[in-house]
Amino acid sequence: MLVAANLTRTYRNGTTALRQVSAEFPPGSITVIVGGSGCGKSTLLRLLGGLDRPDTGEVLFDGQPIHQPHPAIGIVFQEPRLMPWLTNSGNVEFGLSNLPRAARRERAAAALTRLRLDGLGARWPKELSGGQAQRVAIARALVAEPSVLLLDEPFSALDSFTRSSLHNHLLDLWRDSGLTLVLVTHDLDEALVLADRILVMKPGPGQIAARFDVSLDRPRRRSVPAFEALREKIADIITSTAEPDHLATCTAVASSPR
CATH class of the missing domain: 3.40.50.300 (P-loop containing nucleotide triphosphate hydrolases)
Structure with missing residues (x-):
């Protein structure tokens, strides 16, 4: 607790x-x-x-x-704070550098799916609406499986x-x-x-x-x-x-x- x-x-x-x-x-x-x-x-x-x-x-x-x-403990801020030089999937994977590449991609895809963002992983942050960008930020916080x-x-x-x-x-x-x-x-x-x-x-x-x-x-x-x-x-x-x-x-x- x-x-x-x-x-x-x-x-x-x-x-x-x-x-x-x-x-x-x-x-x-x-x-x-x-x-x-x-x-x-x-x-x-x-x-x-x-x-x-x-x-x-x-x-x-x-x-x-x-x-x-x-x-x-994961944290989501007021602004999505996505890195524009990374794809949406890359943003979600960013904190998983200790994992093999295949495992990172699998975890990121699962996190994006949980936030109903299937199909947007290969796109760039600039292509997202405000709501989609915030959901990517939430997926990034969840990918490390916090409690x-x-x-x-x-x-x-x-x-x-x-x-x-x-x-x-x-x-x-x-x-x-x-x-x-x-x-x-x-x-x-x-x-x-x-x-x-x-x-x-x-x-x-x-x-x-x-x-x-x-x-x-x-x-x-x-x-x-x-x-x-x-x-x-x-x-x-x-x-x-x-x-x-x-x-x-x-x-x-x-x-x-x-």
Whole structure:
């Protein structure tokens, strides 16, 4: 299991991005982290992925501290970050240099198929739509067969139709693989469509202000009263001026009517 234990991160300019942040990410769960700009969402994700180190506290994976990127933890960024001089298959294969060429190609083809990108492996990134490019980026993260996938606002630059389609792709992937997903977003509808659990962060410095268990039936409809009520409650916390320590005890379970 992935665990954040009392993480504090202060940058050289004196800004404390996170203060004593703790959270657990159960195996096979989808946790979505939401909050306004500057609340430390992306900083927390970087610490979880071993891309940065906390000043105090530690990140644990299966009980062992993480001090650098871990092979069991994949990361997808806001931009696809595909290398234009490599084919799409070459981009997916890039992190598999330790494997024989045939094994790399087989793993890359399987990852592209999982993301419904059959036939696009030999093409170039410039030939892809935004949604296709992001799916190649997800395939690249999955090809190493991680057990945890971290996603930092991966759909924010996409139109609403493409974003909705990728939500469905991601949920299908999660059901088929049993991955643990941790996703950062500022889009509350996206959070409620995807999450088993939502962590709400507040700035000054970044802390977890509230935690919500979301048990709405999937596929989720925005028109369901429980969906709308929980979205409003989370929005109220994000915009509230109350101290995070006061809000930290707020939890809720939302379930759709039977």
